[in-house]
Amino acid sequence: MANRERYVATNADHGAAAEVAPDVAPRREFAGKTGYRFVILALITIVLALSSGDRAAISVAGSDMSKELGISSIEMGYLFSVFSWAYVIFLIPSGWLSDRLGSKKSMTAAIVVWSIFTIGMGLVHFVGMIVPLLLALRFLLGVAESPVGPASTRVIAAWFPSSERGMAGAIFNSAQYIALALFTPFMGWLCYTFGWEYVFIVMGVVGFGIALVWWLNYYLPVKHPKMNAAELDYIRAGEGLVDLEGKAVAEIDGTKKTIGLAGIGMLFKSRMLIGMFINQYCVSAISWFYVTWFPIYLVKERGFTILSAGVIASVPALCGLIGAVSSGFFSDFLLRRTNSLTFARKTPIVTGVLLSSTMMLCNYVDAQWMVISIMSLAFFGKGFGNLGFSVVADTAPREMVGMTGGVFNAVGNTSGIITPVVIGYLLHSSGSFNSALLYVGAHGLLAAFAYLVIVGKIRRLHLSDISHA
Numbered sequence: 014m015a016n017r018e019r020y021v022a023t024n025a026d027h028g029a030a031a032e033v034a035p036d037v038a039p040r041r042e043f044a045g046k047t048g049y050r051f052v053i054l055a056l057i058t059i060v061l062a063l064s065s066g067d068r069a070a071i072s073v074a075g076s077d078m079s080k081e082l083g084i085s086s087i088e089m090g091y092l093f094s095v096f097s098w099a100y101v102i103f104l105i106p107s108g109w110l111s112d113r114l115g116s117k118k119s120m121t122a123a124i125v126v127w128s129i130f131t132i133g134m135g136l137v138h139f140v141g142m143i144v145p146l147l148l149a150l151r152f153l154l155g156v157a158e159s160p161v162g163p164a165s166t167r168v169i170a171a172w173f174p175s176s177e178r179g180m181a182g183a184i185f186n187s188a189q190y191i192a193l194a195l196f197t198p199f200m201g202w203l204c205y206t207f208g209w210e211y212v213f214i215v216m217g218v219v220g221f222g223i224a225l226v227w228w229l230n231y232y233l234p235v236k237h238p239k240m241n242a243a244e245l246d247y248i249r250a251g252e253g254l255v256d257l258e259g260k261a262v263a264e265i266d267g268t269k270k271t272i273g274l275a276g277i278g279m280l281f282k283s284r285m286l287i288g289m290f291i292n293q294y295c296v297s298a299i300s301w302f303y304v305t306w307f308p309i310y311l312v313k314e315r316g317f318t319i320l321s322a323g324v325i326a327s328v329p330a331l332c333g334l335i336g337a338v339s340s341g342f343f344s345d346f347l348l349r350r351t352n353s354l355t356f357a358r359k360t361p362i363v364t365g366v367l368l369s370s371t372m373m374l375c376n377y378v379d380a381q382w383m384v385i386s387i388m389s390l391a392f393f394g395k396g397f398g399n400l401g402f403s404v405v406a407d408t409a410p411r412e413m414v415g416m417t418g419g420v421f422n423a424v425g426n427t428s429g430i431i432t433p434v435v436i437g438y439l440l441h442s443s444g445s446f447n448s449a450l451l452y453v454g455a456h457g458l459l460a461a462f463a464y465l466v467i468v469g470k471i472r473r474l475h476l477s478d479i480s481h482a
Contacts, residue, residue: 043250046243050172050234054181056227057165060120061188063223064158066196067131067216068096071151073200074209081209082143092144092151094430099155101426105277107156108163108419112412116164116171119415121228123164127157128220135213159419162402166418170406172234174251176348179358182403183341190334252473254411280420283474285408288467292362293401293425295460299369301432302453303329303392306446314446315384325385329392336396340365344400355471358404363461365398370457376447391454398460401425410474 071078071092079089111119130153137146165185173181200212232238234245234255249255280286307329311317317325340361348357372391375384401421409417436449 043243043247049240062192065192074212077209096155099152103159104419104423107159108416111164111415123160124224128217132217135210162422163415163418178403179344180341288463290424291463295456297425298428332389332393333396336393340397365394366460368394370454373454
């Protein structure tokens with residue numbers, strides 16, 4: 014109760030001034046502050062790792078599953094893609110729902126529902142109509158997992174001051190790499206030892222456990238029963254939105270208005286947000302090249318065997334993980350040294366995406382070790398420049414943090430639909446990967462342009478400002 018009483022008193026003293034914060038938290042000492050914000054960060058990282066593992070379960074179980082159930086390669090391709098369609102379509106509505114319900118309720122419901130669908134995929138052979146049912150379950154899995162990004166963006170905005178959001182966003186994003194390292198071997202063991210259906214059943218049961226852990230341990234900063242007032246003050250002083258729950262009502266022109274899905278249009282009135290959206294699309298396009306075509310490039314264009322390509326492809330992925338984690342700490346270091354949120358976020362982002370464009374140099378070298386070195390540098394840069402969730406937490410209107418995160422994520426994931434297809438056409442027309450690498454690498458240059466020219470100063474947006482833009 015003490016921290017909540019102190020919060021009310023502080024807001025009463027400062028009034029509207031509490032809504033306006035500088036680029037960085039004032040340099041004050043908050044002696045004896047607890048560290049429960051890192052427990053919350055661990056929770057959202059675990060949830061993202063689980064969701065990444067669940068969506069990849071079919072790739073682990075797919076070989077045995079297709080043999081036993083008679084699923085063709087074309088049908089399996091549709092099963093892979095239907096998740097992305099649902100995920101992109103429902104990211105924006107799920108962001109709106111996260112703003113309405115808050116992160117605690119929306120995330121708990123999402124984990125429970127997608128865990129049910131995951132278990133259902135392990136039981137389809139008992140029902141019949143296997144491919145249509147799997148398509149429906151994969152689509153529903155994409156719908157159910159769509160709140161993870163928007164709800165987690167709200168968590169980072171509420172629990173972390175500006176001076177630590179780079180680190181928080183980077184560690185959160187690293188969960189996608191962690192999932193590959195932890196859940197993939199585990200699911201492979203389940204498939205080999207017990208059968209493909211147990212991959213889905215066990216992962217679903219694990220999901221129920223994580224949903225319970227989330228429900229019992231997630232609180233808003235102002236409601237946390239164990240954190241002390243010093244940590245609460247520290248987060249608030251750094252522009253942490255410590256009471257960010259149920260903020261779907263905004264005051265515009267002195268009138269309180271409920272923010273519905275139509276409010277998305279206001280986000281596109283902000284030049285800063287448009288630049289951020291363009292950047293995220295470009296960074297995601299580079300990611301989808303690595304996820305889809307990179308191993309094929311190594312085999313067909315560079316002469317690696319299938320076995321060696323699988324091992325070699327993990328080297329750039331590891332470099333991407335190193336880049337993703339280090340960029341957050343570097344950004345927060347710059348913020349503490351310069352007191353400029355704009356400089357601290359733009360420097361690693363622009364540096365990283367420019368490094369990612371170096372993949373185009375592979376067209377001009379022949380040695381295999383040089384190709385892998387260049388690709389590793391490019392993927393390190395892609396990870397180093399991927400601070401998008403941190404910047405959304407820094408900038409989104411407090412009434413629309415979830416919705417802004419949903420739009421941001423939806424625009425980015427649209428590249429997962431476009432990029433693999435464009436590369437396929439380029440390969441078909443040219444017979445080589447040269448034009449494909451130029452196409453993907455150019456996204457790094459466009460991403461840098463978006464932040465250098467379009468974004469401008471990075472700051473917290475207020476709906477009263479952009480509603481008249």
